[in-house]
Amino acid sequence: VTPCPPAPPELREQTLVLVKPDAVQRRLVGDVIGRFERRGFKLVAMKLLQVPELQEGRGYVCGYPCIIAPRCHQADRGLLDRHYQHLQQKPFYPALLAYMTSGPLVAMVWEGYNVVRSTRAMVGDTDSAQAAAGTIRGDLSMHVSRNVVHASDSVETALREIGFWFQRDELVAWESGDSQYTYGP
Numbered sequence: 001v002t003p004c005p006p007a008p009p010e011l012r013e014q015t016l017v018l019v020k021p022d023a024v025q026r027r028l029v030g031d032v033i034g035r036f037e038r039r040g041f042k043l044v045a046m047k048l049l050q051v052p053e054l055q056e057g058r059g060y061v062c063g064y065p066c067i068i069a070p071r072c073h074q075a076d077r078g079l080l081d082r083h084y085q086h087l088q089q090k091p092f093y094p095a096l097l098a099y100m101t102s103g104p105l106v107a108m109v110w111e112g113y114n115v116v117r118s119t120r121a122m123v124g125d126t127d128s129a130q131a132a133a134g135t136i137r138g139d140l141s142m143h144v145s146r147n148v149v150h151a152s153d154s155v156e157t158a159l160r161e162i163g164f165w166f167q168r169d170e171l172v173a174w175e176s177g178d179s180q181y182t183y184g185p
């Protein structure tokens with residue numbers, strides 16, 4: 001098989017998307033993934049993980065009888081502290097941590113032309129109550145504290161956040177067969 005030539009750099013922009021615990025509980029993972037697939041973006045990494053919560057006197061507790069401990073515990077509270085570094089002084093930060101550790105979440109990396117800005121537009125306003133209909137938050141949620149997804153807000157942030165959530169070898173470089181139909185000259 002002759003490998004496809006690699007896509008030019010502007011088609012290889014990447015962004016981090018998290019399907020947050022509320023969306024996993026509400027069985028919305030497929031809906032969120034479907035929107036990015038239908039738009040034409042390419043999935044290059046994905047995993048389900050639970051960030052363990054810190055319980056007083058018990059240390060990190062992941063809520064599951066832990067049969068696959070090493071993988072389960074690849075994440076810890078420090079991951080969320082790094083990811084939400086800009087929010088640590090906010091009054092809602094403890095509640096945000098509790099929310100993000102309340103159950104499994106799905107971390108994904110999507111790739112494609114202008115993917116960071118396009119994804120933010122698809123996700124909608126941080127406050128779900130203000131998010132436009134047609135956006136993920138506007139269609140699937142009602143309140144800022146349970147807003148279904150996270151998406152990186154700039155190319156630089158995306159690079160940093162992908163590094164927080166994924167090892168380099170967890171990203172799969174592949175060329176999609178339909179790129180001549182999703183991208184013009």
Ligand code: IDP
Pocket residue numbers: 087092096125126144145146147149150151153
């Ligand atoms: P973003 O997720 O749209 O990038 P950020 O300001 O970075 O918005 O906030 C990160 C997350 O913190 C939000 O997605 C939401 O889950 C939570 N959050 C932001 N503002 C509030 C608030 O006022 N109350 C409760 N949670 C909030």
